[in-house]
Amino acid sequence: MVGYETTSTALAWMIHLISKYPRVQQKIKAELIDNNAQKDLSLERLDSLVYLDCVINEVLRFSPPGDGTFRTLTVDDRLPESGAQLLAGDQVLIPFINLSRDTRYWSIDPELFYPERFLGEDKNHHPYASIPFGSGHRQCIGQDLARFELKVITARLMQYVTFGDGGPQVNVGGHIQSMTIMPKHVGVTIEFDQ
Numbered sequence: 298m299v300g301y302e303t304t305s306t307a308l309a310w311m312i313h314l315i316s317k318y319p320r321v322q323q324k325i326k327a328e329l330i331d332n333n334a335q336k337d338l339s340l341e342r343l344d345s346l347v348y349l350d351c352v353i354n355e356v357l358r359f360s361p362p363g364d365g366t367f368r369t370l371t372v373d374d375r376l377p378e379s380g381a382q383l384l385a386g387d388q389v390l391i392p393f394i395n396l397s398r399d400t401r402y403w404s405i406d407p408e409l410f411y412p413e414r415f416l417g418e419d420k421n422h423h424p425y426a427s428i429p430f431g432s433g434h435r436q437c438i439g440q441d442l443a444r445f446e447l448k449v450i451t452a453r454l455m456q457y458v459t460f461g462d463g464g465p466q467v468n469v470g471g472h473i474q475s476m477t478i479m480p481k482h483v484g485v486t487i488e489f490d491q
């Protein structure tokens with residue numbers, strides 16, 4: 298389940314968000330055309346798609362599929378700023394979306410869906426500000442595969458189709474909490490490119 302619901306949830310957010318942001322979708326397409334007149338998707342070609350990497354990072358930051366992760370303290374500790382006492386055995390929740398939308402850690406407003414942040418002002422963001430795959434010893438073992446799947450599938454889709462916003466009735470996003478946080482309403486139009 299961790300291997301497919303997480304990645305398919307990220308893909309659903311990707312489709313929803315690029316349908317809402319046609320500018321971003323057009324930039325993914327432009328990069329694909331620039332890099333590849335032939336439509337092949339070799340590893341080399343995929344590696345050259347730096348804007349698409351930014352879009353994937355932004356989808357995972359803006360709508361992380363997992364709500365967070367837990368760590369259990371092995372020793373007593375104290376939070377450095379607030380001084381709150383934590384005891385060995387306590388479980389601490391690390392909520393991904395709170396970190397990735399926290400204005401203290403982003404130069405460009407984190408409420409904006411703006412992939413270019415990863416090329417410029419927010420390129421060197423705090424290492425824990427966006428951790429959709431967790432971090433440390435127990436971070437996601439499948440993250441490289443997940444990123445690769447997202448990149449190949451999105452690139453292939455963007456070579457052939459354009460997603461349009463299906464309108465406020467059906468494409469409002471929202472979310473359902475299952476094992477992952479899935480978009481509730483994804484209603485897009487699909488147009489085959491010439």
Ligand code: HEM
Nearest residue numbers: 300303304307362363366430431432435436437438439443
């Ligand atoms: C977009 C896709 C994915 C997301 C957002 C995601 C997210 C996560 C997160 C947040 C954790 C917990 C990390 C931590 O506590 O620090 C995790 C663990 C894990 N993930 Fe993923 N995951 C994804 C895809 C995958 C895939 C494709 C696989 C396998 C093919 C996978 C296998 C695992 C496994 C086995 C663990 C447990 C690792 C451990 O406890 O040592 N995940 N994932």
